[in-house]
Amino acid sequence: DGGITQSPKYLFRKEGQNVTLSCEQNLNHDAMYWYRQDPGQGLRLIYYSQIVNDFQKGDIAEGYSVSREKKESFPLTVTSAQKNPTAFYLCASSTSGLAGSYNEQFFGPGTRLTVL
Amino acid sequence: AQSVAQPEDQVNVAEGNPLTVKCTYSVSGNPYLFWYVQYPNRGLQFLLKYITGDNLVKGSYGFEAEFNKSQTSFHLKKPSALVSDSALYFCAVRDRIYNQGGKLIFGQGTELSVKP
Numbered sequence: 001d002g003g004i005t006q007s008p009k010y011l012f013r014k015e016g017q018n019v020t021l022s023c024e025q026n027l028n029h030d031a032m033y034w035y036r037q038d039p040g041q042g043l044r045l046i047y048y049s050q051i052v053n054d055f056q057k058g059d060i061a062e063g064y065s066v067s068r069e070k071k072e073s074f075p076l077t078v079t080s081a082q083k084n085p086t087a088f089y090l091c092a093s094s095t096s097g098l099a100g101s102y103n104e105q106f107f108g109p110g111t112r113l114t115v116l
Numbered sequence: 117a118q119s120v121a122q123p124e125d126q127v128n129v130a131e132g133n134p135l136t137v138k139c140t141y142s143v144s145g146n147p148y149l150f151w152y153v154q155y156p157n158r159g160l161q162f163l164l165k166y167i168t169g170d171n172l173v174k175g176s177y178g179f180e181a182e183f184n185k186s187q188t189s190f191h192l193k194k195p196s197a198l199v200s201d202s203a204l205y206f207c208a209v210r211d212r213i214y215n216q217g218g219k220l221i222f223g224q225g226t227e228l229s230v231k232p
Contacts, residue, residue, distance in 0.1 A: 004159075031218055040125070042206065042224040043160075050218070058219070090159055094218055101218045102148045102167045102210070107159035 003027065004108035006091050011113045013078070013085065021076045021111045023091035030096055032074035033105060036060060037088040046089075049074055050096075078113060086115045118143045120209050122223035129197045129230050137192040137226045139207030149190040150208040150220065151181055160206060166190060177201070197230045204228075 004025045013019045025032065031050050035043040045058030049068040063082025068074055074093075078085045089112075092105040119142045129135045141147055148167055152160040164175025171183045181192045190207060204227050208220040 006159075033219075040224060042222040044222075045219060048219065088157075092160075096218060102165070103218070104150055104162045104165055105218075105220060106162065107152075109159045110157070112157070 004091060004093055004106055006089075006108035006111050008111060009109070011111055013113060013115050015115065016080045018077055018079050019113065021078070021089055021091075021113070023074045023076065023108060024072055025074075025091075025093045025106075025108075026072060027093055027095075027106065028071070029093035029106070030071070031094040031101075032068065033092040033094070034058075034064075034066065034074070034076045035090045035092065037090055037110075043090065046076065085113055088112050118209060118211055118221045120207050120221050120223040122205075122207055122226045124226050125224075126227045126229065129228070131199055131230055131232050132196050135194050135197040135201070135228065135230070137205050137207075137228060139190045139192065139223060140188050141190060141207070141209040142188060143209055143211040145211045148210040149181075149183060150210075151175065151179070151190075151192050152206045152208065154204040154206065154225075156203075163192070163205075197228075199230050199232055202228055202230045 007022045033048045034046040044060050047066040049055040065077045090110045091108040094105045095103045121140045150165045151163040154160045164173050166173050166183045174180045204225045206225050207223040
């Protein structure tokens with residue numbers, strides 16, 4: 001099956017801990033994205049990557065970090081600097097992240113992070 | 117600045133009746149427009165998109181949307197609602213030229229409830 005997988009489905013973090021959320025795609029997409037979803041606020045972009053070994057900050061990057069060492073993988077680390085990390089995190093990918101691209105984004109099933 | 121507004125937090129419809137979920141947008145150039153649906157604790161599923169051409173776009177599960185440039189709107193419609201259509205619906209926009217990495221701007225979402 002082609003698609004995007006995210007793991008774990010549920011994640012609990014203690015205060016002061018860093019945690020890493022996994023995102024893998026086998027769609028051969030160049031572009032990958034991380035969004036945060038909070039009730040009533042829609043989706044907000046954390047980081048995005050248009051190509052391997054390159055990534056850019058989105059609208060709410062503070063307290064998060066990413067890497068893009070492989071085309072298929074775009075892990076997100078939620079650091080202790082993120083003061084309110086409890087949220088639903090969604091990973092997405094698209095064939096192209098270039099300006100002018102009209103391709104839709106495909107989403108993974110999400111990871112629900114809770115801070116204890 | 118690019119933005120999307122979904123003016124209704126919730127829409128209630130009786131099964132078999134037509135439904136409309138409203139969306140208005142603001143971009144500096146010409147838009148690409150998208151609708152997604154989200155079921156509880158799941159990722160987003162792509163429904164349809166407007167690129168160019170015919171203002172009426174048909175998508176998955178019997179949904180359609182009408183692009184209205186003068187009113188900067190892209191309302192989602194379905195002639196006959198099903199209970200299984202109950203979900204959270206997101207409108208999203210991308211400026212054709214002025215965007216970063218294929219970035220999508222999402223509305224805050226509209227909860228659709230279809231009662232038997």
